[in-house]
Amino acid sequence: xxxxxxxxxxxxxxxxxxxxxxxxxxxxxxxxxxxxxxxxxxxxxxxxxxxxxxxxxxxxxxxxxxxxxxxxxxxxxxxxxxxxxxxxxxxxxxxxxxxxxxxxxxxxxxxxxxxxxxxxxxxxxxxxxxxxxxxxxxxxxxxxxxxxxxxxxxxxxxxxxxxxxxxxxxxxxxxxxxxxxxxxxxxxxxxxxxxxxxxxxxxxxxxxxxxxxxxxxxxxxxxxxxxxxxxxxxxxxxxxxxxxxxxxxxxxxxxxxxxxxxxxxxxxxxxxxxxxxxxxxxxxxxxxxxxxxxxxxxxxxxxxxxxxxxxxxxxxxxxxxxxxxxxxxxxxxxxxxxxxxxxxxxxxxxxxxxxxxxxxxxxxxxxxxxxxxxxxxxxxxxxxxxxxxxxxxxxxxxxxxxxxxxxxxxxxxxxxxxxxxxxxxxxxxxxxxxxxxxxxxxxxxxxxxxxxx
Numbered sequence: 001x002x003x004x005x006x007x008x009x010x011x012x013x014x015x016x017x018x019x020x021x022x023x024x025x026x027x028x029x030x031x032x033x034x035x036x037x038x039x040x041x042x043x044x045x046x047x048x049x050x051x052x053x054x055x056x057x058x059x060x061x062x063x064x065x066x067x068x069x070x071x072x073x074x075x076x077x078x079x080x081x082x083x084x085x086x087x088x089x090x091x092x093x094x095x096x097x098x099x100x101x102x103x104x105x106x107x108x109x110x111x112x113x114x115x116x117x118x119x120x121x122x123x124x125x126x127x128x129x130x131x132x133x134x135x136x137x138x139x140x141x142x143x144x145x146x147x148x149x150x151x152x153x154x155x156x157x158x159x160x161x162x163x164x165x166x167x168x169x170x171x172x173x174x175x176x177x178x179x180x181x182x183x184x185x186x187x188x189x190x191x192x193x194x195x196x197x198x199x200x201x202x203x204x205x206x207x208x209x210x211x212x213x214x215x216x217x218x219x220x221x222x223x224x225x226x227x228x229x230x231x232x233x234x235x236x237x238x239x240x241x242x243x244x245x246x247x248x249x250x251x252x253x254x255x256x257x258x259x260x261x262x263x264x265x266x267x268x269x270x271x272x273x274x275x276x277x278x279x280x281x282x283x284x285x286x287x288x289x290x291x292x293x294x295x296x297x298x299x300x301x302x303x304x305x306x307x308x309x310x311x312x313x314x315x316x317x318x319x320x321x322x323x324x325x326x327x328x329x330x331x332x333x334x335x336x337x338x339x340x341x342x343x344x345x346x347x348x349x350x351x352x353x354x355x356x357x358x359x360x361x362x363x364x365x366x367x368x369x370x371x372x373x374x375x376x377x378x379x380x381x382x383x384x385x386x387x388x389x390x391x392x393x394x395x396x397x398x399x400x401x402x403x404x405x406x407x408x409x410x411x412x413x414x415x416x417x418x419x420x421x422x423x424x425x426x427x428x429x430x431x432x433x434x435x436x437x438x439x440x441x442x443x444x445x446x447x448x449x450x451x452x453x
Contacts, residue, residue, distance in 0.1 A: 065416030066368055069345050070398065079436040080124040080169040082206050082251040083340055083394070084304050091344070093435040095397030099409065099423045099452040102439075103144030108132025110447030111430050115163040117443055118204060123436040124169035125188055131165050132447050135178055139191060140449055142437060150191035152176055152184045154198075166206025166251065168214070170228065175214050177203035183216055183226060195231035199224060205249025208259075211273065215252035215259050223252065223261035223269065225276060235276035239263040250312075255305035255324040262299035266314055270327060280327030284314045301337030301350060309362075313337035315353045321365060333365035339432060344395055344414065351390045357402060357412060371417040374406050391432040396440065403429035403442050409452070423452065 076090040083089045107130040111117060119131035127147065128140045135153040140146055153159055162179030169175075173194060174186045179202045185194040201219025208215045213234055214226045221241050225234040240263070253260045258270040258279055268282045284299050301313025305324055313319035319337055321330040336353030343349075347368065348360045355375040359368040374388050392402040393412075399420055400412040405428035411421040427444040434441045440452040 065413075065418075068347060068415050070395070070414065071345070073398070075438055076436050078124045078169075079434050080122050081208060082120070082166075082168070082302070083342070084251050084253040084302055085208060085210065086255065086305050086307075087210070089304075090435075091395070092398075093396045094438050095435055095440060096438060096453060097397060097421075099421075099440060102451050102453050104448050104450045105138075105140050105144055105146050106447060107138040107140070107443065107449050108136035108149070108447050109134045110427075111445045115160070117430045117445075117447065118164045119166045119206065120431045121434045121441045121443060121449065122167045122169045122174075123434060123441065124174075127188065128441055128449060128451075129167050129169060129174055129188075130443060130449055131167055131176060131178075133163055134159055135162070135165075135180065137167075137174070137176055137186060137191065138449075139174075139188070142439065142451075144451060148191040150186060150193070152178055152182070152186070152193070152196075154178075154180050154182045154196070162202060164202065164204030166204075166216075168207045168209050168251070170209040173228070175207045175209060175228070177205065177207050177216055177218075179204045181218060183207065183214065183224070183231070185228070185231060197226055197231045197233065203249075206251035208252045208254060210254040210259070213273070215254070215261070217249040217252065217261055217263065221263055221265065223259075223263075223271075225259070225273075237261065237269060237271060237276055237278070239267045239269060240265040250299055250302040253303045253305050253310060255310060256308065258324065260303060260305075260310060260324070262303050262312060264299075266299060268299065268303070268310075268312065268322075268327075270324075282320075282322050282327045282329065284312050284318055284320055286316065286318050300339075301341040302339065304341050304343060306343040309343070311341040311343055311348055313341050313350065317353065319348075319350065319360070319365065321348075321362070331363075331365040333360055333367070335360070335367070338389075339391055340393065342393055342395065347414070349393050349395075349400060349414070351393060351402060355387065355390060357390075357393060357400065357417060359414070359417060369417040371412060371419070373402065373410075374404065389430075391429050391442075394433055394435060396433075396435040401433050401435075401440070403431070403433045405429055405445060409433065409440075409442070425450065 071092040073094040075094040081088040109132045115133035117133045137150045164179040165177045174188045176184045184196045199218035203218040223237045250262045259273045260270045266285045270279045300315040303312040315336040317336045319333040337350040341350045355373045356370040389405040393400045407428045409423040427446045430445045431443040
């Protein structure tokens with residue numbers, strides 16, 4: 001019995017490995033071979049970064065070049081206000097093809113960890129006006145001489161407690177908003193203070209002067225109309241409160257007898273310019289399906305009016321076109337924008353939230369082409385937390401111009417998006433380029449105004 005049990009035990013031990021081997025051979029015969037696809041291997045996060053080349057390849061990524069009929073070039077002597085209101089915009093300023101710096105002037109404090117220059121220069125009366133990152137306004141002649149400087153820090157305020165602001169020139173006065181919550185009128189010849197109006201909240205955006213009123217947004221939720229001669233408040237409106245805003249509210253837009261305000265909540269309100277009675281409401285809400293850099297609904301794509309249509313965008317992935325008279329939505333495109341949403345002929349140009357220079361159809365918002373701009377300051381996967389800022393675009397001299405914080409002023413072909421030229425901006429740009437008198441002006445991150453011709 002014992003011997004039989006031992007024999008059985010020996011047989012079981014000997015058969016077990018044989019059975020497993022047969023099973024393994026059977027399964028390996030049934031398993032499919034791994035299919036290895038041909039082609040270059042890319043890291044899974046490659047979509048988040050740009051090409052490694054020093055200059056991005058300016059190629060249309062959706063369509064071939066589409067012809068565009070640009071407006072005739074005009075030599076404008078002034079650029080007194082923002083591009084949003086059509087009455088103040090030169091659609092196609094003249095500018096030479098080869099740009100070189102002709103002079104530079106320090107205008108005050110530059111960008112720092114807590115403070116930023118957000119006011120684009122304005123040009124009027126043979127002067128270029130600037131606002132630094134704190135509260136100093138400078139007037140520089142178009143020949144490069146510093147004429148005067150004025151600190152518009154309100155009484156009782158501490159320097160450094162506020163930042164941001166904007167400029168608008170009208171006649172003999174220069175209107176200045178600041179992050180300290182004040183709207184100030186200065187004498188354009190001397191810099192003397194004519195009047196100051198307290199707006200009760202930071203006014204980090206640009207004002208618009210039209211008729212006898214100055215329009216401005218404060219706190220990203222209140223729209224003001226102020227008498228331009230006396231500083232007295234004519235009327236004000238309000239929107240929903242928002243706590244996630246981007247520094248620098250867009251300038252109100254005047255079109256079709258209405259003034260359109262854009263707020264941090266993503267709301268846009270059109271009111272009758274003289275009385276402030278509301279005409280229509282619209283929103284720039286929502287985001288792109290998939291990747292977006294932020295989910296902030298603030299209107300960061302500055303509204304621009306052209307031929308009865310207002311174009312605007314947020315940074316979460318929405319660009320819209322609305323009827324200026326009725327507020328009816330004409331189209332929505334899945335692209336966010338920083339800076340100006342620029343309509344030209346049958347197209348709309350913008351710098352997207354994904355750092356692309358885009359050309360969209362003005363008819364339906366469809367994408368015509370997109371050209372990559374430099375994105376991450378440091379391109380290692382663990383260091384992609386800071387991106388380059390790109391200011392613009394503007395159309396001048398037959399090309400689109402974008403001023404960037406990486407130290408380049410780039411020129412692009414409006415038809416194809418092809419890169420046609422690069423000019424150095426020492427220390428990198430912190431404002432959009434402004435063109436007047438066949439000269440381009442831009443402020444760099446160190447607080448230096450540079451002129452190119």
